[in-house]
Amino acid sequence: QVQLVEAGGGLVQAGGSLRLSCVASGRTFSNYAVGWFRQAPGKEREFVAGISGSGGSTNYADSVKGRFTISRDNARSTVYLQMNSLRPEDTAVYYCALGLGTAAGPFRYWGQGTQVTVSS
Secondary structure, three states, X not given: OOEEEEEOOEEEEOOOOEEEEEEEEOXXXXXOEEEEEXXXXXXXXXXXXXXXXXXXXXXEOOOOOOOEEEEEEHXXXXXXXXXXXXXXXXXXXXXXXXXXXXXXXXXXEEOOOEEEEEEO
């Protein structure tokens, strides 16, 4: 079983930054593409960013392009989501997920999420 633990969420003012991390265990990490997703209350889960196993390919939702950056450190079995210029509409629970496909999916294993709250 793959287990994922997200960290780095919290409360930040609009315009500020946060860096989320996702640490994986239970499988060979570099074999997996990783995606970040988010879900706000009353809204559907949406794709935010994805990265291939090697880190050579990335994919971003239009809403976060130019503000968020996904990266990975396979030696630490960790994927990061650097979030800059945060907006109140970025408020959501953020989840990481692993899959054997591409940076765009599909994703099979999911973490439990970390809350990001952006105040205006």
